[in-house]
Amino acid sequence: MGKKVTIRDVAAAAGVSHQTVSRVINNRPDVAEETRRRVWQVIEELGYQPSAIARSLVSKRTHTLGLITADFSDYFFTQVIVGAEVEARKHGYFFMLCSTERNLADEPEYLRLLTERQVDGILFARPSTEEDSRHIASLIREGVPLVTTAYWLPGEKLTVVDVDNVDGGLQATECLIELGRCKIGMITGPAGWKSVNDRTEGYKLALERAGIPLDVSLIERGDWSYQSGYEAMKRLLEKAAHTTAVFAQNDQMAIGAMRALHEVGRRIPDDVSVVGYDDIPAAAYSQPPLTTIRQPMQQVGEVATRLLIELINDPAAERKEVLLKTELIRRETCSSN
Amino acid sequence: MGKKVTIRDVAAAAGVSHQTVSRVINNRPDVAEETRRRVWQVIEELGYQPSAIARSLVSKRTHTLGLITADFSDYFFTQVIVGAEVEARKHGYFFMLCSTERNLADEPEYLRLLTERQVDGILFARPSTEEDSRHIASLIREGVPLVTTAYWLPGEKLTVVDVDNVDGGLQATECLIELGRCKIGMITGPAGWKSVNDRTEGYKLALERAGIPLDVSLIERGDWSYQSGYEAMKRLLEKAAHTTAVFAQNDQMAIGAMRALHEVGRRIPDDVSVVGYDDIPAAAYSQPPLTTIRQPMQQVGEVATRLLIELINDPAAERKEVLLKTELIRRETCSSN
DNA sequence: GTGAAAGCGCTAACAT
């Protein structure tokens, strides 16, 4: 990289003290216009770049945020990251990537490495699970600025940005009810996820409002994958061949379920209506195109990052919970003709 | 975050000099066993964490890598990142995320911010385009360790890890030829991408070997999206209704093309065989399941990161180009029954 | 308006 130009090199070349150069690059007022001009010129000529490291050492700010994520195949969180990144950049922050994809057990160690690197705050862009989360609670207690997306920690007051999944589940189910369906199956995500519980609650609420009795034999569990949706639908068809509608808690499972329906010759939407959740790009191109619940994922990342930076600038700021709204996207798996 | 415990606090509490503490945390040999034990104990008690910032300032190494990416919706690069992350962590490195998703024009500025932060090296996980890349060439000239994935810069010697797309295009096309198809259409990605040129070359090579004359009217261009595949297929069907096979240069376009085929009532694979490229998760669940070319994406990220770290440790190391092999995944869009 | 001195938390070099 060649020998680095330092602030003293600039000072010497410009015939001022290094302190004056510091004033110039930090846009401090107390510098003569002429001096300022000359210093900038020398900076250009020498190609001087202030060392962010040295600055951090004295300022105690790294302008770096930790980004904890679990799974890059998950459309939701990938989109959250996109939104987060844009917002971070806007404020002069960078994200340090920290994916626990392979094993969640490493997370405490990664968090240690992150704080060792003095990140100014940490954004959790991964789902809450039922695993041990004491290390997160202890981060909170240490006062590390922390914001989560879709991660809920019972008993802790923390800032979390999420989507209103109860309402999303409600919208999805109501759409099926409006079509006149009563035997409405559901394929849920895995146990222990808050989003699963919430979407399920929305489903029940919709049934209740419509006066349709809850039939738990119409509920099957998947693990978000295409394959699990396929298998869950198979089970559902065995137990309840009369099912006329399905709400799958994500699009991948919905598409898997559609495969199972095709296999047994049930026509979509004529015989069975289907609703998914997420609005992944593939949803618009499934056969037939999938009706689904769109979540403002990028906005989740954006808002979360903004709140995180607010928290960094004001550690005493109130912890708040933000819920963003979902939107029903009507496509052919729910058309009524 | 409370007042930070420093190396001197530990030294005082343990009754040694701060230098001895430094020796202990760096596992240097010249420390008495007894002293070492005592120091570690104090470190535990005080919850001391060495400041990575201060270390970087003196060592000139941040153990941080820049990660340039363009598009988180692109399955290929997302998977590259997953592989890269795992490998980086293995060597004690973190990635600083730098997505140019919104506008590529900001890239030079981001690179500046990255070098200002003293990243030890930079990984480009984005495709090469025909846009101006002088800023990258100048990085190389400055001697910044740099590795790219699927990014080729004519005239520069740089380390690049990629997939053998000529062979991939060949495999895809040969699979269609084996089925006895001769009117083999192709939907390419956008102009200016090396992967597009290479896959196209593989397609032509396969036709040539089979003695099938090249018919350029069977080639249509897309932009990687489902929609563009759909539209390209529509055009293809108009110009050449006799098309009996299609090679789409990615799975999204392949699935879009299948939609177009369904619409005009052409059966897959009975009337038309289809091959995609990427093996995205949705490929196995398209209707019918899509034959495609699988690329070792995570391995690309892994190898690229390993080479980058090698380059950091030995800046004089030779720049090399690594090509990884693709694999044909046979599914129903190409079955011959 | 500008400079000199001190120090952020650590490691490297040279004592002892």
Added chain:
DNA sequence: ATGTTAGCGCTTTCAC
């Protein structure tokens, strides 16, 4: 085996 001294490149006092 351990301590002392001197920086790394910058910002923050506090003089002038």
